[in-house]
Amino acid sequence: MTSAPLAEALSTLPEVGAWQVVPGSTGDTLLVAGPADGAVDDAVHxxxxxxxxxxxxxxxxxxxxTDLTELPPLMRLLDETALLTMARVLDRTRLFRTHAGRTAADVVTALGTAPRHAWIVRRWLRTLTAEGRLGHDPATGHYRELTAPDRAEYARARRTLDEARDGMGYPESMTRFFLAAADRLPLLLQDRTSLHEVLFPQGETDTAEGNYRDxxxxxxxxxxxxxxxxxxxxxxxxxxxxxxxxxxxxxxxxxxxxxxxxxxxxxxxxxxxxxxxxxxxxxxxxxxxxxxxxxxxxxxxxxxxxxxxxxxxxxxxxxxxxxxxxxxxxxxxxxxxxxxxxxxxxxxxxxxREHYQALTSMYLLMSPHPDEERWFTDLRAGQDRVxxxxxxxxxxxxxxxxxxxxxxxxxxxxxxxxxxxxxxxxxxxxHGRPDPDRVARALAQLPGATRPVRVHAVDRVPSITTSGATS
The missing domain is CATH 3.40.50.150 (Vaccinia Virus protein VP39)
Structure with missing residues (x-):
């Protein structure tokens, strides 16, 4: 939160035209920018x-x-399998086997989801809705009428993983990783097992290398x-x-x-x-x-x-x-x-771009840490996205x-x-960027609770979608 002493101290620095406090687990960071000036020539040299x-x-x-035109359809195969995986996990809660509407909080609770992974379940609900596989009433926020695959349909979809994975150049270990993550999803959401164990079995990095290299x-x-x-x-x-x-x-x-x-x-x-x-x-x-x-x-x-x-x-x-x-x-x-x-x-x-397959696997590595009070504090704040x-x-x-x-x-x-x-x-x-050291010295006499632990100078304070300490 913005403090009056901080605002007052910054107002005495003419070189500071705008500022923003970014909270952090080890203390706040202050971003400072100079007064607005003329347009910057950003033509590429x-x-x-x-x-x-x-x-x-x-x-x-x-x-x-590689026939690059084949890759988007192959990615869609991976995404289709992920959609079926999400729907199958949600169907196993039995929440959607009646016509009663369910909130996102109901689903998070039914799955026993760890608080830090709740955003993933919310993404599932929005994604399935966007794909026409789940009904949603914007007025009430309720979800209903889930289209879930039967066992045979799901088994067929899982068999297409190898075709899609191979066509996109991933190693065979990626298929094993996708399937292992899908099979463990309820436990992964509950933090009863870790995706690290699936991605790095016995400390091996082959699967991760395939994802980021191959x-x-x-x-x-x-x-x-x-x-x-x-x-x-x-x-x-x-x-x-x-x-x-x-x-x-x-x-x-x-x-x-x-x-x-x-x-x-x-x-x-x-x-x-x-x-x-x-x-x-x-x-x-x-x-x-x-x-x-x-x-x-x-x-x-x-x-x-x-x-x-x-x-x-x-x-x-x-x-x-x-x-x-x-x-x-x-x-x-x-x-x-x-x-x-x-x-x-x-x-x-x-x-x-968000890929659905990541919503059933790699996204679990991107959740906030269990002891983090905040997650993203920038333009993604409150949006359940990475x-x-x-x-x-x-x-x-x-x-x-x-x-x-x-x-x-x-x-x-x-x-x-x-x-x-x-x-x-x-x-x-x-273009008139403030000197971070000078700003820090000007704030040195502030009470510890209101004094940022670090100061960064930027050309323009970035916009955020939630209320922030911007002057």
Missing amino acids: AEDEKAVAAAAASGDAAVTG SAQSRWANHAAAELIAHEARRREGGGRPLRVLEAGAGVGGTTEAVLSALGSTPVDYLFTDVSRFFLQAARARFGTQPGLRRALFDINADPVAQGLTPASHDVILAANVLHNARHVGRALAALRELLAPDGLLVLVESC FLTEAEWAGQLDAAGFRPLPVLPPAGHPLTDLGQHVVAGRPRPG
């Missing part, structure tokens, strides 16, 4: 136009031999992102130092592998980071002999400087399939911008002071509908 074109060509080359859409995105970074390395040749790369949330290293391959013999100082030691240990085994590669823990939801990272210390920051986990995307982007050199490059790989659209990413980059590059794959590309995109940007020159 000629060199970046070449890089984007080369990245798209590299993505296409990575899926040579599918056609992942291959395309990883190689396009890798070419953007390789192009940046070529642009900086002769600078007298290695290319300084920070990869945030590197996970199983699916994108890392493509980037290191694209960089070839380019000297690098590559910091591979993740919030989990499990992935750092896996990276040690996988990339242990790679020259210039270091490993470290890094949490995108915490202050990077407090974690030992230095402002303006990286030429490239890469975050593949991780930044949607930021509790406040604007805050996370502002923090990453402070770590990036003034002429550096930010490269994101992000899913910008992913941002391409336009939303561009807006968030712009608000955090980046000049967005064209999103890849380009409009009209056969892979666009699958939703996996490369989103990149460069820092814009500052």
Whole structure:
């Protein structure tokens, strides 16, 4: 909540034109922006136009031999199976075997859903309604008349998983993962078992690697992102130092592998980071002999400087399939911008479309932690969703002071509908951005309960859909 002392202190700083308090489990973050000024020229530079074109060509080359027009129908097969799985799990509660209307809360309770996973059940209800498989009365909020598959129909649908999985380039282990997750869904929703145990059986990472590396859409995105970074390395040749790369949330290293391959013999100082030691240990085994590669823990939801990272210390920051986990995307982007050199490059790989199969599997990894009081506090607040659209990413980059590059794959590309995109940007020159240290010093005398623990400067305070501390 906004405090009067904080508002009063900020009002004495003419360089602060707008601000927003972002709550966090370890303390509040203050985002500050300068007074509004003229329009910023965000035209893509000629060199970046070449890089984007080369990245798209590299993505296409990575899926040579794959009929990309077949992929959307195959994805629909996966989604159809997931819809039947949702309906079958809901039908087993017996709530919809009468004509009585049921609320989302009724369904969450009947399933014994852990509070942190309740959003997933609400997404199921909305999805089944949108697909015409569940009735909904907007006036009362009641759901009724569920269309559920019988045992034979469900068995046939499960048999199509292998066809769809193989056609999309996933390994065989993905079929086992989808089926195992579907069979355990009631227990997973109740937190009586963990999806980690299903995704990483005996600590193996093959299934996760297949998801983030082997599918056609992942291959395309990883190689396009890798070419953007390789192009940046070529642009900086002769600078007298290695290319300084920070990869945030590197996970199983699916994108890392493509980037290191694209960089070839380019000297690098590559910091591979993740919030989990499990992935750092896996990276040690996988990339242990790679020259210039270091490993470290890094949490995108915490202050990077407090974690030992230095402002303006990286030429490239890469975050593949991780930044949607930021509790406040604007805050996370502002923090990453402070770590990036003034002429550096930010490269994101992000899913910008919801797939139903994820609603019965991977989404369980994206629920808030059991001890989290809040989940997303940005534009997704209260919406029961994880992913941002391409336009939303561009807006968030712009608000955090980046000049967005064209999103890849380009409009009209056969892979666009699958939703996996490369989103990149460069820092814009500052336009009256406040000095975070000066702001922090001005707030130093405030009572501890009203004083933010960190301050980030942005070009524009990002908008949110719920009431926020914005001035």
